[in-house]
Amino acid sequence: MSEMTEQEARLVGHLAEMEEDEGIDLAKKMLLEEGADPMRVLELCRAAMDIVGKKFEDGEYFLPELVLAGEMLDTIGAIAKPLIKSAPGEEPRRLGKVLIGTVHGDLHDIGKNIVSFMLDINGFEVKDIGIDVPAATFVSEIEAFKPDVVGLSGFLTLAFDSMKETIATIDNAGLRNDVKIMIGGGQIDETVRAYTGADAFGVNAVEAVSLCKGWMGVNA
Amino acid sequence: MSAAVEAPADAKAAYDARWQRIMDCVELRQPDRMPATLFGTFWLAKYGGVSYKQLMYDFEGTAAIAERAVLELDPDTVSPLVLQTAMGPTLDATGYKQLQWPGHGVGDNQPYQYLDREYMPPEEYDDFLFDPTGYYLRVYLPRVMGAFEGFSEFPNIAGGFYFRLFANVRGFLSPALQESWARVQKAGEASQQLADRNARFIARMAELGYPMGSIATSGAPFDVLGDYFRGARGILTDMRRRGDKLLEACDKMRRLLVRQAVPAAKAAGNPIVFIPLHWAPDAFMSQDQFKTYWWPSFRQMMLDLIAEGLIPMPMWESDCTKRLEIIQDIPKGKAIYWFERADIVKAREVLGDTVALRGNVSPSILTTGKPEDVDAAVKYIVDNVWNKGGRIILDAAFGLPDETPVENVRAMFRAARKYAG
Known part of the structure; x- marks a missing residue:
């Protein structure tokens, strides 16, 4: 500036x-x-x-x-x-688009909101589609928003299966290769990442930003 | 206080041996074997082949499933398995609004989930601090429990005197209040029924030789204010916007919590007070904020409980590894620290001469791994904590995850006996 x-x-x-x-x-x-x-x-x-x-x-x-x-x-x-009187000028160029939501069955959103905020202030265009999001909704949102990265959030252990199912649904819709998928939440670790088929996991918002920047080819 | 019970002689001996293992851990002696405990909530549905909703509403069915699980797995202690789920009728009767549970807001096979909201706006701190009972009666209970809605008209009696006392009495004629009285009476009956049934379950476990790992529960002052009053955004910004008020409220809440927990634990005849903790994790606040806002009131609460002969059992949710040095500052041999995601090996190194440990088989291995993975996870704890002199009570990270395959739970208990007596 x-x-x-x-x-x-x-x-x-x-x-x-x-x-x-x-x-x-x-x-x-x-x-x-x-x-x-x-x-x-x-x-x-x-x-x-x-x-x-x-x-x-x-x-x-x-x-x-x-x-x-x-x-x-x-x-x-x-x-x-x-x-703001005049039409807003050109939006600053964004690093990439991230679609984020808490997977179905899970109503928690504190961690997701923090990750969304951190991605936003780090230059990403973030679309947050809320909590308890069905797998099919992720698919339709990916088709409409065309994100570079999809973030699946979940606090409960039930989210392991919801994440796995969501990623399988994205795959079945033929969209898996269009997006990178990261997962995060209180119980998430490498075991869960492998189980769900996500590309990566993070334990906090800084790691989420770093993953997205890495995928977009920006220095983290 | 001991957890003495009436039980047949052989069961009594088994009960005493199991309880002794826990007390050995608490008092920093190595017990004859590593105790393993069964703590589950909706996992019982998996074990019993019923829906989560059935678990919430069919107390006797839930108790029967719990008994089968206990007899098969043969743990050293048991959590109040039934109380943690079969409370559907009580929740219905009270019209509880802070939770969604199977059959009420979430699907029949989904666990209950707490609704994070601002239940006390910041301008009400002073009302709470000045007169907490009045605040509960007139403001908080009507807000969080439908049965109490009419209590918003509960007359303001404090400060009444002489003829003014009589004038205040007419306030009790409020139709809304009268209607609430009727609902509250029914809610009280449902609550009593739950307590009676739970007491029967606990007595039955004792007859079979199994002590409870804890019966009374409480919360940390900061967490109770954060979760149940101010909500996440509220409590986080209070640290910046009204730190002094928050500290005053933590101190008040601490005294109220102790006043609840001490008689509850004494009436239950079990000295261990289970205290799940929510806002202590490393990632939530800085060390300075933790030392200023979170730890002092909770430390004092533990000292208050210890002074009453009770054994605090905080369950440190998420990763609290960076807090270990700070939370070491309590009397030796008086508490159990249960860790969810903290490094349990580091916890033994830092806290092993101060408190008993509990935990922490990974939820991801339990739910997605194979029995041999669970076996290896238990062996890791045995090799690195128990065999190094750690007094540890084996458990999953936060009790058994609801989705854990039964085979994996069997593997956990089998491995405990295989590797640690």
Whole structure:
């Protein structure tokens, strides 16, 4: 992004350092009182999220910071987006598309949401299709969204069979070679990866990002 | 407190020998063999060839399946197998809203699942802290249990005095409250029936010579607030937004939890208090956050239970390997640490002189492996923990996964006896 003014750098700093009140107040002031370009403010938010993501990867930030960062981003986004007058400019080029969902029978979504957030702030276009997703829905979503990577999430041990069945269904639909498939969740390990036929597994959001970047040929 | 029971002489001797193994582990002596425990929830459906829904609603059928499994596998201790599943009628009667269970929100062959929601918005922290019982009666119970909906009109009695006491009494005439009283009475009857049946199951196990691995349960203060009140997003952001309030609530919750757990364990006649833990894993918060927000209230809770002669058995969910040095800070020989995914070898190295260990045969091997894989997994624990002087109670990582083939469970118990007495 282009060089930042002192005020812009301050906004990025507040958001990256979890200074929520200061960050939101400054964003409001810039947007509502000073007429700042909303697209520029969103760009600054993304720069702040880059820092948050790196701190998470470095083990300085954990779930509390990721969730808070996501909420700050939502709050500023809700103020900025209605102010965008002209048609939005070209979306920044994305590294790749990831379709993600929790497999059928499992209603858990905390881990999936964290992975979606981390992929998003790392430059991926993410489509999250929710929890308890039937295998057939994954197939129709793959056909429509044409992702590079499919992420299957599951917290319970029942997810092992659901993941295996989902991957088999994708295979039967002739789509298996079009996508890389990664699995993740509290009980997932190499034994489960081999059982389900997934390409890879990850135990946290950083590993998910690293897998996707690797598949897209980007330095992780 | 011991878990003394009435039982026929030979069963009594077997019971005592089994219980002694657990107590040897707790008190950091090597028992005569490595105890192995049977802890299952919906796995009983697999074993008995019934649906999960049947397990939820047919108590006597569930108890019969559990008894067969216990007699076949011959564990050293048993979990309250029936209580963990056959609570469908009680859940129905209370109109419980925080869970979806077979026949109620999830399929007939799916396990129950908790619904992570914000059940207490942040602005209610002060109400909870000021008057937790009033908050439960008027706000929390009506929110999470349908039978209590009318309790939102429960009169505000605290602060009443002299003639004001009489004025407050008329509040009990509220039609909504009256209607709720009737539902709560039915829910109470269902709850009592479950407790009676569970007591019969426990007594039956004792007659057969099998002690319970635990009966009373509790939660860590942070986890109870996070899971059942604030929800995941709430508790995570509270650490950043209102840390002092969170700490105050953890301290209050700790005292409330101890006040529940101590009489429950004493009435059950079993000193082990099972405490599944949810928010301690390495990946969830930083070491500083763990040391500030999670650990102090839980450590104090364990000390409170120990002071009452009880044995806390926290079940450290997910991977807590990085926390081992921190959680070592409790009195020696007073607790059982059950690990789900933490490195059990490292756990012995760090904690072996402080607590008994429990766990942790991999769920993925149990569910997707062959009996020989399970045998090898048990042998690994025996070679690397038990044979190195570790006092370990063998179990699966979080009890038996529901989907575990019966052959693999047989292999687990067989391997325990084959390799460790």
